[in-house]
Amino acid sequence: MAEAGFVRVDERLLHGQVLVAWAAALRPRRIVLASEEVAADASQRAIFESLPTDDYEIAVTTIAEAAAALRAGERVLVVVASPADALRLVECGAGIGAINLGGLRGAGKRRLTNAIFLGVEDLPALRALLERGIALEARELPGSRGLVVDAATLDRLES
């Protein structure tokens, strides 16, 4: 990790790619699912916190709590469900310089890569992140080819 923390947008939340491949590449101390919805739902929360882990802990937190961990320089892999949640994380003062786009799908969205499909509702948050100087990269796995997402990329998707 160039920075101590790493942030990934993935609507599948905590799944094999994150818990196995990214965890092996980044060796975080904690993997944090930052979601107001899951943090407020005791049974969903229990499911994620009961997953078996190897060398890291799993935590479900609010977005503000995850931002605080990132700001504190904790070696943490934070997963959020959507570009809007990623923007909220930054607005809460996460102090990060880059965000990984890992998995977004959904009917009627436009294809960016095989793993990333963006809808019009995703674009304002992504533009706001770029305007704040945050680098966006679409990359499904640590070893897969990354695609830099900039304003021109978003313009092309929108047109």
Next chain:
Amino acid sequence: MVSGIIVTHGKLADALRDAAANIAGDATHLDIVSNDDLSPDELVARVRSAVARAGEHGTIVFTDLGGGSCATACLRVLRDHPNVRLVTGINLPMLVDFVLRRGDLELDALVARLLQRGQSSIQELRGA
């Protein structure tokens, strides 16, 4: 007879069922679900309908990774079905044993046996 559902990444469930049927024969009441191209909610819906199709004498759901979308989806379904058990880290010895013994053991006894069989089947063998 206890029912079985294999929920895995990619084509693994299909291949495991095929291999188990080759060795042990009967693969009825052994349903498969792949997470390929499914959203978390779609995967939960697939597991739910597989559980609904299963028999009345309890069901064991097998997944590959413990920490993955398959296990997470199964845990969500488990909450509403007291007669369903989840076993992670499926391997062929475990699955073959399931096929051979699911007619004569009740659900929890079978789960206990499969955990033991699956784990004890992992060994290092050395030639002479």
